[in-house]
Amino acid sequence: MLESLLAVKNALPYILQGSLVTVGIVLGAMLIGLALGLPMAVGQVYGTRPIRYTAAIYVWFFRGIPVLVLFFLFYFGLFNALNLNLSAIVTAALVLGLRGVAYQSQIFRGGIEALPHGQLKAARALGMSDTRAVVSIILPQVLRTSIPGWANEYSIVLKDSAIAFVLGAPEILSRTHFVASRTYEHFALYLTAGVIYFCLTWAGVHLLHRLEKKLYIPGYSS
Amino acid sequence: MAEEELLRVEGLSKTISGTSILSDVDMVVRKGDLKVLIGPSGGGKSTLLQCINLLLFPDSGRIVLDGREVTFRRKREVLAYRQQIGMIFQEFNLFDHLNALQNVSIALRKVRRMSSRQAAERAERELERVGIWEQKGLYPAELSGGQKQRLSIARALAMDPAILLLDEPTSALDPELIGEVLAVIRDLSQRGMTMLMATHQMGFARTLAQEIMFMEQGRIVEQGAPQELLSHSGAEQSRTLSFCSKINELYA
Ligand SMILES: Nc1ncnc2c1ncn2[C@@H]1O[C@H](COP(=O)(O)OP(=O)(O)O)[C@@H](O)[C@H]1O
Numbered sequence: 001m002l003e004s005l006l007a008v009k010n011a012l013p014y015i016l017q018g019s020l021v022t023v024g025i026v027l028g029a030m031l032i033g034l035a036l037g038l039p040m041a042v043g044q045v046y047g048t049r050p051i052r053y054t055a056a057i058y059v060w061f062f063r064g065i066p067v068l069v070l071f072f073l074f075y076f077g078l079f080n081a082l083n084l085n086l087s088a089i090v091t092a093a094l095v096l097g098l099r100g101v102a103y104q105s106q107i108f109r110g111g112i113e114a115l116p117h118g119q120l121k122a123a124r125a126l127g128m129s130d131t132r133a134v135v136s137i138i139l140p141q142v143l144r145t146s147i148p149g150w151a152n153e154y155s156i157v158l159k160d161s162a163i164a165f166v167l168g169a170p171e172i173l174s175r176t177h178f179v180a181s182r183t184y185e186h187f188a189l190y191l192t193a194g195v196i197y198f199c200l201t202w203a204g205v206h207l208l209h210r211l212e213k214k215l216y217i218p219g220y221s222s
Numbered sequence: 223m224a225e226e227e228l229l230r231v232e233g234l235s236k237t238i239s240g241t242s243i244l245s246d247v248d249m250v251v252r253k254g255d256l257k258v259l260i261g262p263s264g265g266g267k268s269t270l271l272q273c274i275n276l277l278l279f280p281d282s283g284r285i286v287l288d289g290r291e292v293t294f295r296r297k298r299e300v301l302a303y304r305q306q307i308g309m310i311f312q313e314f315n316l317f318d319h320l321n322a323l324q325n326v327s328i329a330l331r332k333v334r335r336m337s338s339r340q341a342a343e344r345a346e347r348e349l350e351r352v353g354i355w356e357q358k359g360l361y362p363a364e365l366s367g368g369q370k371q372r373l374s375i376a377r378a379l380a381m382d383p384a385i386l387l388l389d390e391p392t393s394a395l396d397p398e399l400i401g402e403v404l405a406v407i408r409d410l411s412q413r414g415m416t417m418l419m420a421t422h423q424m425g426f427a428r429t430l431a432q433e434i435m436f437m438e439q440g441r442i443v444e445q446g447a448p449q450e451l452l453s454h455s456g457a458e459q460s461r462t463l464s465f466c467s468k469i470n471e472l473y474a
């Protein structure tokens with residue numbers, strides 16, 4: 001018992017450093033997902049037929065393939081073929097990000113479709129271009145209503161980031177595994193890793209919940 | 223009756239998914255006119271109003287605003303044209319994430335490129351004009367129906383439109399709130415604002431409209447001064463009058 005605690009105490013700084021790597025991967029992935037998922041959602045709702053089909057194929061590709069397969073496909077397959085020398089960390093952020101684009105676009109698409117249609121019409125009637133209307137009227141509302149969905153997406157991406165272990169990215173799980181295989185304190189160390197993941201999940205979701213409250217607008221149910 | 227012509231619509235037609243919604247509509251609105259469109263639901267009033275400000279594109283016909291024929295082609299021209307035409311919707315269509323002041327100022331800033339301060343000043347004047355200046359910090363969900371519709375009128379007026387199109391502006395309101403909106407419209411009319419309004423408020427139309435147009439199945443089937451269409455004299459009852467007695471029965 002005491003030995004286990006000691007092992008955890010000794011390994012903790014090393015593992016916690018890994019949580020910085022994990023947070024980096026997740027933040028990178030979430031931002032890629034946001035930056036590209038939002039325009040993709042707009043394309044899915046308002047785009048021409050070719051744009052809508054392209055987006056649909058993209059979404060189904062990333063929705064239909066396990067993350068682990070995606071990691072191997074990009075890291076050993078695509079990036080190798082393209083002679084791209086990307087680190088495991090960057091690869092993990094990129095792959096989770098590209099998959100996030102697919103999932104986040106669905107969150108935002110739902111948000112756009114849930115808005116009362118008349119607002120776009122009113123914006124047009126005032127002389128706004130469609131782009132202007134989307135930027136000034138539609139997206140500010142969609143970003144607010146999408147926060148709960150986004151928090152959920154964050155909690156999924158955070159936990160999926162552990163799969164970056166297979167690429168050797170020095171994140172929480174890799175480091176835990178490394179220490180555990182030497183000290184044989186498997187139970188205590190993996191439990192520690194679990195607690196760290198739990199705390200990161202809780203902190204992120206809590207933060208987003210606070211943001212949601214801060215951005216509250218009368219009349220929005222969520 | 224010597225007033226200058228502001229809006230001319232000629233031979234306007236619109237087909238939506240194979241069904242003819244408007245056929246060969248003609249009308250003239252002179253500066254300062256208040257013209258009223260009435261008729262059964264589904265008759266094409268909303269479609270006509272939306273064709274006039276190019277929220278929908280007519281299939282054929284001409285629209286002339288202030289002596290200039292409207293071309294439907296260039297995006298820029300369409301956007302500039304829409305600014306000249308204020309639109310009031312039955313369902314208000316306010317921007318839910320903006321407070322009353324911002325609802326009015328956003329187009330001034332983003333379309334007219336006014337500074338925030340100028341836009342806010344102008345917006346405050348418009349809110350004052352429709353009597354909801356005190357509510358300037360409230361969001362649409364915090365306003366009563368009548369206040370919402372007055373806000374949407376202020377939003378349209380801020381763009382200095384040449385004409386206001388009103389699509390049943392009081393139909394979504396509780397009866398006790400209709401009056402405050404009609405009062406604003408009456409006031410605008412008395413100050414010379416040109417308006418084309420779809421409505422079922424016959425008392426209002428009778429006292430204030432220069433002309434009533436009765437629309438059915440995508441055509442204007444009768445038009446004339448209220449006293450002509452709504453009086454019982456003449457050999458046969460007008461379509462307008464029989465329609466009005468029907469809706470009056472409903473409300474009685
Ligand atoms: N987008 C649309 N697609 C198909 N039919 C439509 C559409 N918009 C309106 N219509 C039809 O056009 C007709 C006229 O509608 P509308 O202009 O709303 O009439 P009103 O405003 O007089 O009630 C109705 O029969 C309606 O069903």
Ligand SMILES: [Mg+2]
Nearest residue numbers: 267268389390
């Ligand atoms: Mg209508």
